[in-house]
Amino acid sequence: MDNRSPIDRDIALISRSDAVPTILEVVARTTGMRFTAVARVTDTQWTACAVYDRIEFGLKPGGELVLESTICNEIRGHHQPVLFGSASEHALFSNHPTPKLYGFESYISIPIFLSDESFFGTLCAIDPAPAKLDDPELLKTLQLFTQLIAAQYETEQRRDAAELALVDAQSTARLRDQFVAVLGHDLRNPVQSISMGADMLERDLPDGRERRVAKHIQRSCQRMSELINNVMDFARGRLGEGISVSLERSHDLAGDLEHVVSEIQRVHPDRKIEVTMSLDRTFRCDRRRIAQLLGNLLSNAITHGSDKAPVRVFMTSTESAFELAVENAGKPIEGDKIERFFQPFTRGTSASPRPGLGLGLYIAAEIAKAHGGTLQAASDASATRFAFHMPLDCDETSQPGLTSVGA
Template sequence: MDSNLFEVVNFPIVLIYFINLTKSYFLMQTTKDRDVIEGKSHELEEQKLRQEVKAAGLVSVVPQILDVASRITGMGFTAIARVTDTRWIACGVNDKINFGMKAGDELIIAETFCTRVRTHNAPIIIEDVPNDAIYCDHAIPAQYGFKSYISVPIRLPDGEFFGTLCALDPEPAKIDRSEIIGMFDLFSKLIGLHIHAAIQLENAEDSLLREKQGAELREQFIAVLGHDLKNPLGAIQGSADILSKLDQSPKSTTFIEIIKDSCKRMNSLIEDILDFARGRLGEGIVINGKCEKDLEAAVNKAITEIKVANPAHEIRVKHEIDEPVYCDQPRLLQVVSNLLANAVAYGENKTPIWVETQTNKEFFILKVKNQGKKISDELMPILFNPYCRGDKSRDGLGLGLYISSEIAKAHKGVLTVTSDDQETCFCFTISLRRPV
């Protein structure tokens, strides 16, 4: 037989085989995924149930309520239970008759009256089982050996059924009275309010803890990422520096300069990321301060770098520095660069940017002013938050103002802003002397 014909004849069979095999695999995988999802769902439900039981057990008034209910009714066992359609779990117990139950223990739901209380949303009251028309022959009283019993529903403020407040005793008890029923009803409402508050507090604390752990993990990742990026960037920068010293064509020289400029920009972004991580992880931005006697020249150098990068913008400078300033000079120049970059980005192109520095008897003050659109009232309260940008379409991470503010705090100073339709002014103020 021709081999090609054999292949043609058998190909549909092979194809059908693989289709069926694939279907079987996906069916198996779907079943497995469904089992995993159902398992996770059951795990979450169990966790939520245990959390509710724990919250109810921590309510401080529960022991007193159970004790008062026992004393007034004369019944030896009182309890609060979390009741669902399938579970009965004791949250709080007052046991004077050695019933043998403690908080956290469970009963089989079908072997309690609480399903009926839950379903009908009404109390069950039995003063004397042998003489009760409804429950005299019921199996549950005989199983647990009680003659008197009361159980009332506990509902949370939103109307959700939580469980029951119940009491029982091996002897008859006069409990089918309005004052006893009213007391149990009042207690159940009070317990519902306290349990609701405890659950809300527990949820808030868990949510806060998860958020804190998530934030710490994110920020640690950012810090590690920043450090890991610096190594390859340093290699690129070093290679570009070596190439620039060799004989190159004009075109190659242009590309080398582009690489070096990109490295500087990338390094600046990495430093911003690292500063952000330092500020958020609790370490804070660390300053290495010393007494600077020629701060004016250093500030002018930082301004020149911005001028070279943005030749279309006019930057006017006014210095009145008459005193030495205790500061971390590189960090202060970082503030100058960040504030100027912000002014260039958001100021009017045809109007000058003003940089003013001055000292008085107590403070060094740096102001950067630009004309342009007023900062919105919505943006003002969050302007110094990380990742805050007035224009989302612009380049950058939105960390410059946040880092500048953190640098001010590290100097025990402050960075403020005022903005109206005529002018926006950022003011960086620190003490002339070393902070105590």
């Protein structure tokens, strides 16, 4: 927020321009007049914004003159330039009080207009000595200088507005992301309580309508947990913390990933999930995050894939890489839209009434990045496939093979 007065802002904008001091010096050298200035003239104030002073007039940027004592105030009314080389010999200004008050003989004041044709102020020059100002090209030159000053002022004004807007936007975004993070954290406990209650009801109730309702609550809680986790990870990333990972040896990673598949299968018993797994070595990773990546990819496939074909999961590890892929049948994604799926709040086309927040693939891509890997997408008429590839260091140790194929 800018708490400066309008006049102070105008002085700052003019003083920020590197061209204005040069213009004032060129005007002084061109006319032979030793005091030049850019003045902001309003209906209440005359204020110097920039000054070139070789006569020790004593006026500095921010300095004021009594508005009614200036010829610039008259120019504010009639919008015409005023130039004279000798006040004492001028038919009108020989009796004008202003030259006598300020002790000048030669005088220039050219109005400055902004692009919206509003009056900003004047380009002024004074000198106690007479000056030769009868060159017809001089007025044109000075008017060009006023146009350049106006353009410089408006350029700085636009930059100032853009910087203020950026600061406001950053502040708003940070507050929003903090709110989202706090909200997500506060939602976790009640969702977990509801989920635990639904689990107890499903175990204790006989088959029937009530048990189906309990299963529906479980599915809703699982979906809500996914949304909360994704929102909190997104908020952390936006707040500069990034996706955090805790790397350790991947003992029983296969069990973690199988658990993710079984949980999603339990929530979606009508969908078939086929798993091909071949993990024959351990490696450093964050098992919880890899499981979250798989969960996000599976949820995306369940939501957007065809329910007439199975969702297929492939997990393999070799000496050089760990790979995890999820593919589903369905309408192919156009090539120019695929990369956008890794941006936050991007949703795919789905007949599902609850397509989600559009954060799942973004979070999955961030998890892949945090592991030094990549998440890529490909789609054609046969399937849409999201594949996570993570290079492994050469010092990874092998373990007995874990190979399974099943649903």
